[in-house]
Amino acid sequence: MSKLLDVQGIRAGYGAVPVLHGIDIHLSKGEAIGLFGPNGHGKSTLLRVISGLLRPSEGKIAFDELDVTDARPATIVAAGLVHAQQGNAMFGDMGVEETLELSAFSPRAREGWKERLEEVHALFPRLAERRRQRARTLSGGERQMLSIGCAMMCAPRLLILDEPTLGLSPRLKSELREAIDTIAKKGVPLIVVEQDVEFLLALTQRLYLIEQGEVVREIDQDNTPDHQEIMDMYFGEQAH
Numbered sequence: 416m417s418k419l420l421d422v423q424g425i426r427a428g429y430g431a432v433p434v435l436h437g438i439d440i441h442l443s444k445g446e447a448i449g450l451f452g453p454n455g456h457g458k459s460t461l462l463r464v465i466s467g468l469l470r471p472s473e474g475k476i477a478f479d480e481l482d483v484t485d486a487r488p489a490t491i492v493a494a495g496l497v498h499a500q501q502g503n504a505m506f507g508d509m510g511v512e513e514t515l516e517l518s519a520f521s522p523r524a525r526e527g528w529k530e531r532l533e534e535v536h537a538l539f540p541r542l543a544e545r546r547r548q549r550a551r552t553l554s555g556g557e558r559q560m561l562s563i564g565c566a567m568m569c570a571p572r573l574l575i576l577d578e579p580t581l582g583l584s585p586r587l588k589s590e591l592r593e594a595i596d597t598i599a600k601k602g603v604p605l606i607v608v609e610q611d612v613e614f615l616l617a618l619t620q621r622l623y624l625i626e627q628g629e630v631v632r633e634i635d636q637d638n639t640p641d642h643q644e645i646m647d648m649y650f651g652e653q654a655h
């Protein structure tokens with residue numbers, strides 16, 4: 416299968432502090448992949464580099480054979496590579512529906528935006544119920560839904576989700592997971608960062624374990640770890 420995303424030799428960091436030490440990952444057309452690993456080891460940094468929010472010091476990123484290594488974030492979104500922002504990064508005084516509509520800003524996303532809005536409302540009925548409510552008055556879980564809804568309004572050809580259920584109650588978590596599962600079943604390629612490896616294994620075809628700014632293991636359906644192996648990956652041998 417041909418590659419939709421090809422990330423090669425990425426090194427990046429903040430100021431003089433290096434975080435990523437030469438990351439290679441890829442994603443085929445129609446594939447969903449997951450990233451997991453300990454906190455603070457560079458997963459979000461890698462996603463920021465892929466979506467153009469942080470410049471790498473070395474390496475190359477190709478999206479559907481287009482070199483996007485130095486592209487601006489808006490250009491990357493317009494090409495269809497969309498990173499759902501955490502729920503607090505939106506215009507709080509705007510209404511829910513207005514925010515969704517505005518997200519379909521690129522010419523590609525503009526076409527068919529009304530149908531896409533219906534799809535988002537079907538995914539997240541709470542957003543339909545709250546269509547006139549100001550975004551800043553939404554609960555944490557509803558903001559997270561709005562954030563994914565906005566990303567869906569961009570007509571993603573690849574959707575990036577960074578810990579989409581972090582800090583949510585079990586009920587909201589399962590509501591969101593169901594919606595993410597529906598998005599995957601619609602055939603939208605995904606990169607998902609999650610701590611819950613079992614959820615990732617069910618949702619995606621392949622996982623990368625990232626530790627200290629490097630890919631240390633790749634997992635696919637043929638080498639699925641058992642529960643103990645997963646514990647070892649997180650905590651080392653002391654998990655025994």
Ligand SMILES: Nc1ncnc2c1ncn2[C@@H]1O[C@H](COP(=O)(O)OP(=O)(O)OP(=O)(O)O)[C@@H](O)[C@H]1O
Nearest residue numbers: 429430432434452453454455456457458459460461
């Ligand atoms: N804006 C920033 N400025 C400086 N350092 C940062 C910044 N953002 C992240 N870092 C540092 O970069 C390292 C990697 O952070 P990153 O958020 O990429 O990790 P992560 O694997 O996504 O962790 P988590 O699961 O906790 O979000 C950490 O040491 C973090 O403190």
